[in-house]
Amino acid sequence: MKPQKENEVWVVYDGDCPVCRLVSYSLRIRKEVGKLNVLNAREGAGHPLYEEILARGLDLDEGMVLVYGGMFYHGADALNMMAILGGNVGWFNRFNAIMFRSPTMARVCYPVLRAGRNFLLWINGVQKIHSGQ
Numbered sequence: 756m757k758p759q760k761e762n763e764v765w766v767v768y769d770g771d772c773p774v775c776r777l778v779s780y781s782l783r784i785r786k787e788v789g790k791l792n793v794l795n796a797r798e799g800a801g802h803p804l805y806e807e808i809l810a811r812g813l814d815l816d817e818g819m820v821l822v823y824g825g826m827f828y829h830g831a832d833a834l835n836m837m838a839i840l841g842g843n844v845g846w847f848n849r850f851n852a853i854m855f856r857s858p859t860m861a862r863v864c865y866p867v868l869r870a871g872r873n874f875l876l877w878i879n880g881v882q883k884i885h886s887g888q
Contacts (some may be wrong), residue, residue: 762789764840765804765822766833767815771881772796772872775819781847782839788823796884814833816883830867832858 768779779793796815799805808820811827818830821837828836838855841848855861876883 763792763823764789765792765794765820766837767794767796767799767804767808767820768821769815769872769876769884770797771817771879772875774868774872774875778837778847779819781845782837782851783844783848785842785844793827811857816885818865830869833864834868835861 764784766779766782768775772775782791784791794802794804796805798881804822808815808827813820813827813829819833821828821833823836823840834851834855835858838851838861841851843852854864875885
């Protein structure tokens with residue numbers, strides 16, 4: 756299944772996580788890459804892309820998913836692709852490019868970011884998505 760057009764980027768994120776929401780809506784991609792679409796995983800049941808993510812065994816509690824050019828990037832790889840595809844507009848995109856354009860840096864930092872997400876969900880009394888089950 757091909758869930759998007761060639762010139763589209765999809766980010767599937769946890770809409771109940773304040774940081775995930777900020778990242779998803781602050782991300783700007785270069786114009787030549789195409790259109791950016793965001794999908795809240797908590798509202799995604801039944802959406803073809805969400806169903807494809809589940810079919811691929813990608814756990815949205817373990818990381819957001821970025822889909823581009825028919826490829827699915829999960830967790831640290833999604834963060835790295837955001838940095839690669841990101842435009843140079845806004846503080847978030849510049850920071851993201853500096854920090855996570857390196858796949859190694861993205862892999863090293865991602866567990867800390869995921870732990871922060873889990874902590875924010877916990878203090879706000881929000882359950883995990885449980886998409887990987």
